[in-house]
């Protein structure tokens with residue numbers, strides 16, 4: 534048995550976390566401004582699998598001094614997920630519960646200011662007050678209470694186990710999910726206004742979500758996206774991709790009895806195939822590691838791991854493209870139409886362009902486009918008739934690899 538360090542399905546460990554230098558600097562700036570009384574909120578956006586949750590975890594560690602950054606930070610960091618909230622009272626409740634947990638965890642709660650102690654002990658009771666099954670939920674009242682509490686914690690809670698408090702960081706992952714139901718945009722606008730009225734200026738909000746997050750926040754409240762600095766995650770650079778794999782092997786070699794090595798050419802192949810998408814890097818590396826039998830990962834291992842049955846390509850399809858996954862039942866026309874679209878990644882492509890580059894008849898293209906659209910595999914431009922696009926860049930890359938399956942290892946490794 535051999536420990537496989539690559540984690541295609543979960544958040545990256547801090548030791549294997551690579552790249553994101555510019556984003557980390559921007560977020561450290563946000564924390565520094567907030568710590569000094571000028572709250573600066575940030576928003577991380579990007580496709581699924583680009584590394585949003587991993588960056589959020591990294592930020593959580595930086596903010597709580599569990600990782601050495603450019604600055605020492607001692608924030609109370611609240612990690613919230615809002616995939617199961619129904620309204621803004623649920624958002625208040627989630628933040629409140631997380632704050633309660635953190636206060637108990639990192640403060641000497643018996644020595645804390647009396648008002649805060651009472652609140653921590655009674656929060657469940659207060660939680661009931663806002664409960665949904667009661668008539669007329671007092672959502673604004675709940676917001677006022679939470680803002681009061683935060684102001685009080687920052688002013689009076691004193692020091693925690695790490696020393697003097699810098700402020701409170703609220704990290705909301707998958708924020709796009711909460712916009713549909715709970716109107717996160719409106720909540721953020723109203724809540725940050727309440728904080729500033731109380732001169733409670735050391736609270737920072739960090740959001741992460743799909744590219745649809747910004748327009749959704751706007752729907753909730755026109756000015757709410759303006760509160761945030763927008764950080765748009767892009768694929769990792771070639772040198773960063775290789776570094777992910779190298780660090781993974783360092784982790785593996787620390788645990789396994791026999792050392793695993795990798796050929797430079799295999800590194801290049803993983804880097805090229807992945808096109809920098811972190812979930813692809815993890816998956817191709819995981820599968821190559823699993824395919825290798827002689828403790829030396831070669832190009833053959835990478836290819837084998839990628840294209841064999843249940844290999845990396847199949848796993849990615851299952852995890853990310855379930856409803857888009859194309860089986861034998863798919864016609865050659867669909868495949869050609871999709872392939873013609875991959876060179877435009879997720880940009881709009883006109884029907885005329887598709888007809889031209891797919892080399893198939895207009896009626897066949899029309900039928901294929903209609904079928905692909907109905908199945909949600911491609912999107913149609915509502916603003917401009919006759920334009921279509923693939924939903925994400927990573928899916929375009931996956932399709933490209935699938936249909937170009939390199940004939941020889943050498944050709945795939947060309948940058």
Ligand SMILES: Nc1ncnc2c1ncn2[C@@H]1O[C@H](COP(=O)(O)OP(=O)(O)O)[C@@H](O)[C@H]1O
Nearest residue numbers: 540541544545551582583584585586587811812
């Ligand atoms: N900076 C990074 N370095 C190395 N691997 C990463 C990095 N960011 C993400 N990953 C890996 O990519 C995959 C997707 O990451 P995740 O943070 O879950 O993305 P998202 O939240 O955007 O869907 C995971 O397998 C994770 O381990």
Ligand SMILES: [Mg+2]
Nearest residue numbers: 585586587706
């Ligand atoms: Mg995520």
